[in-house]
Amino acid sequence: xxxxxxxxxxxCPLKCDIFxxxxxxxxxxxxxxxxxxxxxxxxxxxxNTFVSHAIIIVEGNAKMYIDGIYNRNIIxxxxxxxxxxxxxxxxxxxxYNYNVAALNDCHTCQVDIEIIRTLYYGNHNFLMKLNHxxxxxxxxxMQKLISLNQKQIRGKVAESLLYLSQLYDASRFVxxxxxxxxxxxxxxxxxxxxxxxxxxxxxNIIDMKGKEIYLRNIKLLKKISEIG
Amino acid sequence: xxxxxxxxxxxCPLKCDIFxxxxxxxxxxxxxxxxxxxxxxxxxxxxNTFVSHAIIIVEGNAKMYIDGIYNRNIIxxxxxxxxxxxxxxxxxxxxYNYNVAALNDCHTCQVDIEIIRTLYYGNHNFLMKLNHxxxxxxxxxMQKLISLNQKQIRGKVAESLLYLSQLYDASRFVxxxxxxxxxxxxxxxxxxxxxxxxxxxxxNIIDMKGKEIYLRNIKLLKKISEIG
DNA sequence: TAAAAAAGTTGATCTATAACAATGTTGCAT
DNA sequence: ATGCAACATTGTTATAGATCAACTTTTTTA
Numbered sequence: 001x002x003x004x005x006x007x008x009x010x011x012c013p014l015k016c017d018i019f020x021x022x023x024x025x026x027x028x029x030x031x032x033x034x035x036x037x038x039x040x041x042x043x044x045x046x047x048n049t050f051v052s053h054a055i056i057i058v059e060g061n062a063k064m065y066i067d068g069i070y071n072r073n074i075i076x077x078x079x080x081x082x083x084x085x086x087x088x089x090x091x092x093x094x095x096y097n098y099n100v101a102a103l104n105d106c107h108t109c110q111v112d113i114e115i116i117r118t119l120y121y122g123n124h125n126f127l128m129k130l131n132h133x134x135x136x137x138x139x140x141x142m143q144k145l146i147s148l149n150q151k152q153i154r155g156k157v158a159e160s161l162l163y164l165s166q167l168y169d170a171s172r173f174v175x176x177x178x179x180x181x182x183x184x185x186x187x188x189x190x191x192x193x194x195x196x197x198x199x200x201x202x203x204n205i206i207d208m209k210g211k212e213i214y215l216r217n218i219k220l221l222k223k224i225s226e227i228g
Numbered sequence: 229x230x231x232x233x234x235x236x237x238x239x240c241p242l243k244c245d246i247f248x249x250x251x252x253x254x255x256x257x258x259x260x261x262x263x264x265x266x267x268x269x270x271x272x273x274x275x276n277t278f279v280s281h282a283i284i285i286v287e288g289n290a291k292m293y294i295d296g297i298y299n300r301n302i303i304x305x306x307x308x309x310x311x312x313x314x315x316x317x318x319x320x321x322x323x324y325n326y327n328v329a330a331l332n333d334c335h336t337c338q339v340d341i342e343i344i345r346t347l348y349y350g351n352h353n354f355l356m357k358l359n360h361x362x363x364x365x366x367x368x369x370m371q372k373l374i375s376l377n378q379k380q381i382r383g384k385v386a387e388s389l390l391y392l393s394q395l396y397d398a399s400r401f402v403x404x405x406x407x408x409x410x411x412x413x414x415x416x417x418x419x420x421x422x423x424x425x426x427x428x429x430x431x432n433i434i435d436m437k438g439k440e441i442y443l444r445n446i447k448l449l450k451k452i453s454e455i456g
Numbered sequence: 457t458a459a460a461a462a463a464g465t466t467g468a469t470c471t472a473t474a475a476c477a478a479t480g481t482t483g484c485a486t
Numbered sequence: 487a488t489g490c491a492a493c494a495t496t497g498t499t500a501t502a503g504a505t506c507a508a509c510t511t512t513t514t515t516a
Contacts (some may be wrong), residue, residue, distance in 0.1 A: 046277050069456045070377045076370075091356040092363025097370055127355040128319040134362040135320020142294055142304075142325055149376055149415050150297045153503070179464060187377050189504055194465060210464090210512085224235050228297050380472070407494060417474055422495055438482090438494095 034110045038062075038102040044085070045100045051089035053110040059082050060106030061176045065184065066098050075185040076144070078103070078167055078176070087130060088137075090116055103176045149185040151228035156186035157196040160224035161206065165215055172214040262338045266290075271312070272328040272336065279324055280315035281338040285309050288334030289404045293412065294326050303413040304372070306331070306395055306404070315358060316365075318345055331404045342417035376415040384414035384454035385424040389434065395441055400442040 036054070038044050044055065047067050076098060079085070085100055090113065091213040120126040147159055160182060165171055177185065183193035200206045205221060207214040215221060262281070266272050272283065275295050290307040304326060307313070313328055318341065348354040375387055388410060393399055405413065411421040428434045433449060435442040443449060 028341060066374060068374055070376055074373060074377060088363050088366060091359035093360075093367055097367040118316065122352050124350055124352060124355060127352060127359065131355065131358060131362065132321075133317035134359070134366065135316050138362065138364060139321055139325040140371065141373065144294055145302060145369065145373055145376065146294060147301060148373065150300055178462085180462095190463090191505085192503060193467080198465080406492085408492095418493090419475085419495080420473065426495080 007015060009209065011166040021095075031111055031115065036108050036110060038106045038108065040102055040104050042106075043099060043101045044106065045096050047097060047099045048095050050094060051086045051096055051113055054087055054090070054113050054116050055100075056109045056111075057083050057085070058107045058109050061103040062100050062106055063103055063177065063181065064098050064100050072144070073184050074148070075177075075184055076141070078164070078185075080167065086113060087116075088134070089113060090120070090130065091127075103181075104186070120165055147225075147228075151225070153188050153192050153196050154199070155225055155228040156188055156219045157193060157200070160186045161200075161213070161215060162218070164213075164223055165218070171218060172212070175211040175213055232429060242254050254443075260340070260343070264336050266330040266334045266336065268330055268332050270330045270334075272330060272334065273324050275325060275327045276323050276374075277399055278322060279314045282315055282318070282341050283313040283328075284337045284339075285311050285313070286335045286337050289331040289410065290328050290334055290406065291331055292326050292328050301327075301412050302376070302415055303409060304369070306392070308395065314341060316360065316362070317341060317346075318348070319355075331409075375453075375456075379453070381414070381416045381420050381424050382427070383453050383456040384416055385410070385421060385428070386449045388414045389428075389441070389443060390446070390449055390453055392441075393446070399446060400440070403439040403441055 028215055035058075038060075044062060045051075057079050061077050064077050064079055064085070065073045065075040068074055079100065086096070088097070089095070147156060151159065163185075164173060164175070175182070179193050179197075180190040182197075183190045186193060188196075197206070197208060200221075201208045205215075205217045205224075207216055238376070246408075266288075270335045272290060273279075285307050287309055291303050292305050292307055292313070293301045293303040296302055307328065314324070316325075375384060379387065391413075392401060392403070403410070406420050407425075408418040410425075411418045414421060416424075425434070425436060428437045428449075433443075433452075435444055
């Protein structure tokens with residue numbers, strides 16, 4: 001982790017959906033932010049450590065994951081630019097309950113969580129947004145709980161592919177994650193992740209060349225994902 | 229579902245941890261509440277339906293569970309008196325993302341969610357409590373995600389037993405759930421739930437007679453739960 | 457640009473657990 | 487009191503997916 005710069009930055013942390021703009025909040029003073037870069041594979045935040053800053057991904061992709069038993073992690077989701085980390089702790093638990101690691105070189109903008117806290121203390125508009133976001137988080141994780149538990153490998157991989165497609169808003173995309181990570185996202189082994197991908201390719205459901213993936217038959221993928 | 233009574237009830241919905249007392253809120257008017265009873269096995273609220281009321285369990289136990297594929301549900305947790313249902317929706321998703329069903333005859337007190345919303349709209353103390361509660365919920369579910377995915381049946385059952393022990397605050401307790409439900413709480417089959425219980429009994433880790441369970445060796449149970 | 461490390465692939469084997477089956481037990485309703 | 491439905495138990499079988507192993511390809515680093 002290299003600290004690039006400690007500058008006043010008005011726009012980037014406020015781009016994030018959940019924050020209000022400086023204008024809306026009617027504040028003059030600029031927020032003091034820290035800009036930090038992370039290299040590929042570097043850990044941005046670590047489960048069970050204290051949340052000192054709200055972090056916004058400005059550039060790059062990152063994975064949010066929880067430590068499993070015996071090095072078998074579970075990836076919860078992929079973070080894209082404008083996604084924030086750590087807001088769960090604003091008025092919630094003081095520690096991270098997940099890890100975040102850079103999938104490629106990442107640039108972040110960080111704001112002291114205490115500043116966020118005081119800034120938004122009495123702002124119920126913000127609190128409502130926060131609560132709303134948490135509601136979505138909870139229902140997402142619950143959905144994941146089901147699928148990781150009850151679907152079989154084809155259903156799990158289908159779901160992951162659809163998730164990625166939606167994330168990148170395209171039926172043709174370049175995987176930022178490795179096969180092993182695709183396995184961690186689907187809670188299956190690396191080998192089976194590869195096998196299912198090959199199956200899908202042979203069945204003309206997807207097209208694949210290295211990291212490039214094209215979802216040929218999204219309708220069928222959805223079916224496979226649903227029935228498990 | 230039988231509607232018992234529509235009375236003004238000041239104390240019972242406010243007993244719940246997350247609410248403030250009428251005194252703290254400095255309100256004179258009494259809250260209009262609905263008291264409803266549910267018989268054993270009756271569904272109190274249904275996944276994907278609109279949350280119209282915040283429900284507080286006044287008496288009885290209930291299970292919170294999500295619909296799985298093919299009737300294989302997953303029980304998230306057991307609700308005891310003073311636990312609330314539906315608060316996730318106050319400023320979050322408008323629908324339930326889980327089911328709740330009575331494990332034995334239950335008595336509930338319900339308050340229109342809209343009243344809660346307006347009552348607490350500008351009350352950041354409440355919003356902060358809500359945020360805090362959500363934080364705990366999220367980290368609990370994440371923990372569950374790990375254990376259901378990576379532990380094997382002995383670890384899962386050990387975890388469930390420890391959970392129940394903590395819930396009832398006793399090493400000796402009477403199961404309110406069936407073996408099938410213990411399976412659903414541990415995400416394993418009913419048969420394997422029985423088998424593991426018998427194993428634990430034979431290994432003198434627990435004592436068991438029908439629905440009565442006594443955790444003899446909690447330390448070992450914790451070990452089994454941790455290593456999976 | 458060579459060497460090392462990381463990532464990807466395919467086949468064979470092993471195993472944990474679900475599913476099936478059969479039967480016993482308890483509790484509730486009429 | 488009796489019969490039905492829910493609940494519990496134990497043994498057997500089948501299988502999905504992990505693990506192991508050996509190898510190739512790609513990417514990173516020095």
